[in-house]
Structures are given as C-alpha cells and as structure tokens.
Amino acid sequence: MRRCVGCNEQAPKKELVRIVRQSEGEIHLDPTGRMNGRGAYLHPKIECLQRAKKRRSLEKALSGAIPEDVYERLSKELHEG
16 A cells, blocks of 8 residues: 555555656656655546645655656646556
8 A cells, every 4th residue: 555645545556656756866757666766656647746746745755846847747647648
C-alpha cells in the first residue's frame, strides 16, 4: 500500500503512478516504478496532481521546489497515459 500525495488516500502500488526526482534534479513519471531517485505516488488523475500542487505535498515528498513547467509536463503525461 502507498499513499497518494494529492488526496492522501492509501491505495495499492499498482493503482498509483510514481513520480521521481533523480539525482540530477530532473523530475519524471516512472511507469515501471523502478527508476533511481526520490519518489512520490499519485493517483493517475489530474485532480490529485492539482491538489498536490496546491498543498505543495509533492514538493515536500520530493524534497525540493518544482517549477511550473514540470507540473504542466506531468499533467500532460498523466492525461495522455
């Protein structure tokens, strides 16, 4: 079980999407769940990403500031996936 940083609900790992901050500071969606780096989990819903952005819970989970363009890219990738 993992906790979504957007809605704060627990769900099985397979129902969530992992977002990773790599050592270079790059932030990516991790569909495999195996990329190296600091990770946080979200439901694959735009609403959860928006809540995480508003509450800054994704920044806290990944230990660093997240630029607006990264949120836009993540939103686009969630919508496509």
